[in-house]
Amino acid sequence: MEELGGHLSRVSLDELKKDNGDVSLASVGLFFPREIFFEILSWLPVKYLVRCKCVCKQWYKLIEDRSFIMKHLRRSEPVVVYFEDKVENLDVDGTIVPETFRIIHVFAGLILERGDKSCKYRLRNFTTQEIFYLPNSDKNTFILTSDYNLSGEIMFVSVYRDKHTSVKGFEVLNLGDDKWRPLKFPILENDESFQWVTRLLITTVNTVYYIYRVEDGSKVYIDVYSVDMNSGCIFKNTLPRGCFSDLFKVWLFIWNGCIAFGDIVEEKLNVIVLEDHRRNKRSETNIVIPLTFLKENPDLKKNIVPTLFDHGKLWFCSEHKDSDQVLQFVYNTESRKFTQIALPGAGAGAAGKRSYIACPSVVTFKRNAIGEDTTVIQTKTGPVNQAR
Amino acid sequence: MSTAATADASSSGDTTEGSVRLLTLQSEDGEVFEVKETIATQSVTIKGMVDDDCATSTIPVCNVTGRTLAMVIEWWNKHEIGAVSNEKELKEWESQFDTIDDKSDRDDVYDLLMAANYLNIPTLLDCCTSAVAEAIKGKSTDEMREFFDIKSDFDEKEEDALRKENQWAFEN
Numbered sequence: 365m366e367e368l369g370g371h372l373s374r375v376s377l378d379e380l381k382k383d384n385g386d387v388s389l390a391s392v393g394l395f396f397p398r399e400i401f402f403e404i405l406s407w408l409p410v411k412y413l414v415r416c417k418c419v420c421k422q423w424y425k426l427i428e429d430r431s432f433i434m435k436h437l438r439r440s441e442p443v444v445v446y447f448e449d450k451v452e453n454l455d456v457d458g459t460i461v462p463e464t465f466r467i468i469h470v471f472a473g474l475i476l477e478r479g480d481k482s483c484k485y486r487l488r489n490f491t492t493q494e495i496f497y498l499p500n501s502d503k504n505t506f507i508l509t510s511d512y513n514l515s516g517e518i519m520f521v522s523v524y525r526d527k528h529t530s531v532k533g534f535e536v537l538n539l540g541d542d543k544w545r546p547l548k549f550p551i552l553e554n555d556e557s558f559q560w561v562t563r564l565l566i567t568t569v570n571t572v573y574y575i576y577r578v579e580d581g582s583k584v585y586i587d588v589y590s591v592d593m594n595s596g597c598i599f600k601n602t603l604p605r606g607c608f609s610d611l612f613k614v615w616l617f618i619w620n621g622c623i624a625f626g627d628i629v630e631e632k633l634n635v636i637v638l639e640d641h642r643r644n645k646r647s648e649t650n651i652v653i654p655l656t657f658l659k660e661n662p663d664l665k666k667n668i669v670p671t672l673f674d675h676g677k678l679w680f681c682s683e684h685k686d687s688d689q690v691l692q693f694v695y696n697t698e699s700r701k702f703t704q705i706a707l708p709g710a711g712a713g714a715a716g717k718r719s720y721i722a723c724p725s726v727v728t729f730k731r732n733a734i735g736e737d738t739t740v741i742q743t744k745t746g747p748v749n750q751a752r
Numbered sequence: 753m754s755t756a757a758t759a760d761a762s763s764s765g766d767t768t769e770g771s772v773r774l775l776t777l778q779s780e781d782g783e784v785f786e787v788k789e790t791i792a793t794q795s796v797t798i799k800g801m802v803d804d805d806c807a808t809s810t811i812p813v814c815n816v817t818g819r820t821l822a823m824v825i826e827w828w829n830k831h832e833i834g835a836v837s838n839e840k841e842l843k844e845w846e847s848q849f850d851t852i853d854d855k856s857d858r859d860d861v862y863d864l865l866m867a868a869n870y871l872n873i874p875t876l877l878d879c880c881t882s883a884v885a886e887a888i889k890g891k892s893t894d895e896m897r898e899f900f901d902i903k904s905d906f907d908e909k910e911e912d913a914l915r916k917e918n919q920w921a922f923e924n
Contacts, residue, residue: 396900400869403877407885414921418893418914421905493920 402426406435410473410491410724430516433727437472437675440723442694442703445490447718456482467718469509472675473725474518476510487518487539491724501535501544511569511621518729519569521593531565534572536593539729547593564616566623569593573623575616584611588623588638607636607650619673626670631658633670633678653678657695657702664691675723694721775802776810783818784810791828796872815870820863827864827876858887 396404405416405427413436417424426432447467454463461481469476475488485498485508503524513519518539526532534547562577572591577584586603608614608627615626619637626635635651658665664682672679676698682691693704705719773789775798789807793799801807813821861880868876888896897904904911915922 397869400865400881403881404884404888407882408889411921412889414918415893416896417918418906418911419896419904420902423902424914492918 398422398426402432402435406432406439408436410440410726413726414492427726428728433725434512434516434675437723437725437727438698440473440675440725441696441699441701442677442721442723444703444705445720445722447720454479454482454484456484467720470720470722471511473723473727474510475722476508476520478508485520487729489725489727489729490722492726492728494729496539496729498537499542499544503533503535503544505535507565507567509567509569513569514621518727521567521569523565523567534567534593536569548596566616566618568618568621568623570621571623575623577611586611586614586625590623590638601638603636608634615670617670617672624673628655628665628668628670631655631665635673653697655695656700661702664693677723679721692721775807777821778810778812779816779818779821780814781818783821785818785821785825787825787828791825791832794828794831794873794875796874798871813867813871816867817863820860820867823860823864824867824871824873824876827873831875 401423405413405423408416413427417427449464449466451462451464453460463479463482463484465477465479465486467475468478473489473491475490477486477488478484479486483505484500487496487498487510488494498520501522501524503522504526505522505524507523508520510518510520520537520539522535522537522544524532524535535544536547537544562575564573564575566573566575570593572593574589574591576587576589578587583605585605588601588603590599590601591597592599603611603625605611608625609629610627613627615628617624617626619635622637622639624635624637626633628634631654633653633655635653637651658668667682668680669682670678670680676696678695678697680693680695682693683689690707691704692707693702695702703721705721707719774786775789775792777785777787777792779785789802793802798807798811801811816824861883864876865880865884867873868880888899891899893904896902906914
């Protein structure tokens with residue numbers, strides 16, 4: 365008789381002991397090992413997880429663990445979050461000033477906000493209300509983005525410019541640092557050596573992408589120049605012809621931190637991901653995602669644009685030409701749940717209430733409050749409109 | 753929860769050419785089950801053994817009782833690719849795992865959970881762990897400790913500080 369694999373000792377208590385040196389075994393009476401609790405707790409909403417942190421030290425450490433936060437985020441179903449603009453008191457170098465913060469970027473349970481008057485940036489977990497104020501930069505930031513980098517740390521990238529319009533450079537910041545670091549690499553700007561028709565600058569926390577759609581006689585192709593943030597090296601990739609039936613109907617979006625191209629044909633999203641620009645590596649074959657929700661919502665099909673794939677979820681937007689409304693929707697490719705909301709269109713004005721779809725996250729960071737020392741903005745999670 | 757063992761290998765119409773290979777599994781308490789290889793390889797552990805050509809004799813599934821193994825095999829049969837054409841039916845069958853209020857249901861789910869972990873069956877593990885998560889949703893910290901038989905190792909001061917810091921999560 366053969367034994368069923370030696371690794372099955374993973375269910376033993378020895379492992380538990382090893383992983384959690386300071387937790388006495390008596391504190392976990394049941395036979396469940398840590399990995400089972402890991403699985404069970406990762407299904408819970410953030411509010412209950414915060415409660416669970418007070419159950420015992422093992423659970424506390426487990427819920428603070430980065431791999432747990434990521435697992436939970438994958439399972440976290442999107443909710444519709446409503447925000448209301450509110451004037452709050454901000455302490456700027458010893459002077460209290462009234463300030464209103466506006467949302468500039470939403471990612472992974474977190475919200476990046478910018479103060480109207482002070483130009484102060486802050487990161488907020490909209491579920492736990494934890495806030496981190498970013499240190500000031502003396503540069504003229506015009507794009508600021510934030511995400512988890514390849515090692516799972518939260519990072520910020522600022523693209524700054526001079527008084528004119530051209531891109532001057534890039535700065536980066538790790539969450540918790542008190543100083544921005546300049547990135548020293550060449551700026552691709554105003555390259556007139558070839559005839560591009562459309563040009564885009566997209567930055568993630570790992571790479572800066574310059575994307576050119578080039579028309580050369582009857583030929584159309586897409587060139588991607590990727591600037592690696594760690595090395596400053598530039599890599600060029602050309603999207604081969606024939607990948608998509610029509611290069612004018614190809615959407616560009618971020619796919620797990622990389623750049624991706626996709627088109628929607630017959631209720632399917634076809635995707636090519638530039639997984640490793642350094643080795644010119646694209647996803648082996650086209651990734652095909654069946655968009656089953658389109659069968660039930662055929663009216664969405666016309667103007668649907670993929671905008672992001674992150675933590676197992678696909679984000680789309682769709683413009684209603686008649687109603688001045690933008691639909692935002694999220695498709696969970698694992699649970700196949702579908703969430704949608706209607707956002708007020710560009711003409712609806714900036715003030716007042718706004719709503720977003722976002723995934724609650726249990727990610728935590730040390731507060732460095734300079735504002736009011738209480739919960740700052742009223743956030744309510746509302747009912748979620750879910751099909752399936 | 754149903755425990756009907758349907759470790760049936762021959763009755764289902766084999767559409768594949770030739771004979772389907774059978775694996776012999778033996779539970780901790782000595783019960784022997786014959787299962788189609790195509791079904792049993794839903795277990796990553798067993799698939800690894802088959803791939804390494806280590807599944808030729810009886811495979812002992814220690815830590816799993818015959819009763820639980822029968823439930824696992826029922827799960828495999830229901831989830832064999834192409835076996836269930838009606839997704840709604842499958843969801844209904846799965847919904848029996850949703851409520852684990854009474855103790856015998858809970859014990860069944862715990863046994864299944866440990867078996868799913870041991871045999872590495874991701875779909876079954878997801879189903880059982882989310883059922884347990886559903887059961888503890890909304891419970892207080894004391895109720896959760898009782899549910900899992902956990903003793904708090906925080907001292908009173910630590911726990912008070914933690915609660916104070918996260919007060920919003922304790923309001924209903």
